[in-house]
Amino acid sequence: MVDSEDKLDSELISGDELVKIFDALSHPMRIKIMATLKEHRQHVSELARMVNISRPLLYMHLQKLESAKLVKSSMEISEGGKAMKFYAAVEFEILVNPKLLTAASESIQE
Amino acid sequence: MVDSEDKLDSELISGDELVKIFDALSHPMRIKIMATLKEHRQHVSELARMVNISRPLLYMHLQKLESAKLVKSSMEISEGGKAMKFYAAVEFEILVNPKLLTAASESIQE
């Protein structure tokens, strides 16, 4: 298992999933969140301070990113015994071009 | 000038432009429009029939795609003498991965 266990496989992305990914990346704050999480995983409260938005708003953005499978979360108990929810960026690589869009189009439900 | 004259150069895309591109591609109908225009350029009324939506709604979608520079338009006078506005897909290729998002993040204005 040399390769990363949770890399998003661009071959297996359906049209609907691709639209979800574009939607997730269509807001500047979510780009900033992805960039921040790429450096290092963070727990929600700390991440909210880092990107300078309220925690409820951050939750909303994280949910979009998570439903697009661009981040993943895990609850952990710190040494202090406090519950902390960590978010990490998922590795992925998608070559976006007209050909991909054509393929995506064929697997979209309307 | 062997290479295409209007290929979108992914090296020169700013963070704001990238967000615009993601936004343009975040709707199933716009994916369908891109796929349709990749086959062949079309004028607005014909395209509206092909993708089965109203012309005003199509205009809205086309404006988003055009402002993201994914399509381009040109007015032409047909043999019959009627004005027709043609839209064509622009060639592009963007490798989307966390590294790109980090670079984009650094050039986003908030």
Place this chain on the structure above:
DNA sequence: AACACATGTAATAATATTATTACATGTGAA
């Protein structure tokens, strides 16, 4: 007990996006 820090969500407000309808204009052909 009061404080600092954590998760989580409900309710609402403010904005933006998406979609429809109706209209105005122009051309060429029947």
Place this chain on the structure above:
DNA sequence: TTCACATGTAATAATATTATTACATGTGTT
């Protein structure tokens, strides 16, 4: 002149997204 087909947009309605505020709950430290 009426018809078929084209562009273009204004006004509005319906939905969805984004953002804020206020709460409830739990843990460890002072």
